[in-house]
Amino acid sequence: MSNVIECNNLTHYYGKKMVYENLNIHVREGSILGLLGKNGAGKTTTINILNGFLQPRSGECLIYGENSQHLSPATKARIGFLIEGHIQYSFMNIHQVEKFYSGFYPNWKPAPYWELMSKLKVAPNQKISTMSCGQRSQVALGLILAQDPDLLILDDFSMGLDPGYRRLFIDYLREYAKSESKTIFTTSHIIQDMERLIDDVLIMDYNRVLAQCPVNEFMSTFKQFLFEAEKDLSDLKKEKFVVNLEKVKNKIELYTYESEDFVKNFLDEKGIAYKNFTQVKMGLEDAFIGLTGKY
């Protein structure tokens, strides 16, 4: 399966502050990739580079084989773009905005847009600027669905949405992407949402990529072990197999890609006494925090 997005050796700085160096990302055709990272890890920077709104210091991103800084109109027509905050032309109403966009896309499909609009309780002439954040999100999503792009780039789609609208957004999006074999590159700061949506996960921390793999693979290989130990185990953080270690009183949370037997053998070999050793079942959010740390 070919890659729709390929970022090679991407490096960017804001002034002297490094965002990342030699970052490599690829998104498989037909997959839904979620880019996760703490605030300031470089999620929006990456989205901006992908859309040609930011020139990286070095490296390049290719979308359908074209440099993202110089996308041709034909390639841009294949990309649906959701700006953080569901930004749209707020001086228009839902009829005007549909009429405007339909003139640009020969394959415009108004039916999914109007299906979503029928769920909104908005007056026909109500300006987008007077709509709630949830209603605006449906307008933005409806427009992308009507555009019928091959690739959707969504910047923090869950921002400002209540749980109902988030669920509606995700369910529509996943159903659409899977039935039509669309590729999605998305960020969101609400990780539970990602769990329902994505196939692949890319986790970024400041300056580096911590994980990039199918989300099922990540969730089955990345583990949290909880045990009690009296001894100071802060040195354990230096061990290669320990991804992260959090300690609250005598309770230790150890995050690793290794197996339970491996960790137990290690503790035994080092003569570290422990009790109540258990593997904790994690959700994606727990795994994300385990990987990146709580702060």
Place this chain on the structure above:
Amino acid sequence: MWKSVIYKEWLKVRWFLIGFTALGIFGVGYIFLKVQHDFAFMEAKNYWYNSLFKGLQYFGYLKFLPLAGALAIGVAQYFPETINKRIKLTFHLPLKENKVLMMMHTFGTCSLLAAYLLIFAVFFGFSKIFFASEMVNGAVISVFPWFLAGLTSYFIIALVVLEPIWKYRIFYSLIGGFFVTIYLKSAVTAGYGPANPILFVLTACLSIALIFSAYRFRKGEM
């Protein structure tokens, strides 16, 4: 695609354009009501004498009108694009970025020119009723740089509003403001005659200045 771009720009500027055009026509109407009033009270021959030899310029009220229109239409057209960096939506349309920008700009320029033309036509028509051709020609030469000042301001507003960094916006505004005053110096009737072709060329050169701000935005300046 032209149709869609025109539609969006029209939605943004329509009330400002209609309002400005109406204001301009009323302004011209006011000028000639005053001329008629002054003709009645001081007699036409004295009014003409003052116009020809004493520097009276009946059209003086027009001086800042094109500037006001440019300000209204420029801000109405470009400011909404900068709220929440909405210009990203425009640049993401399936067109070359500079092309879509110049389509918007062409619409704005043509709208402004249409309003100017209408206002000027009313002004010219009434002038012909009250004054001799030689005096009307002098008035036309005098008001021409004022309309050019309006167009120039519109181009500078586009440059300023689309610029992503505030300190550069202020810098461009100061330089632009100084530049526009060149078109608006006090002069005897028809005094700008020799300068008008040069001012026209300067205005034409500034017409694509907004591409620089758009380039800086796409480069990621912030």
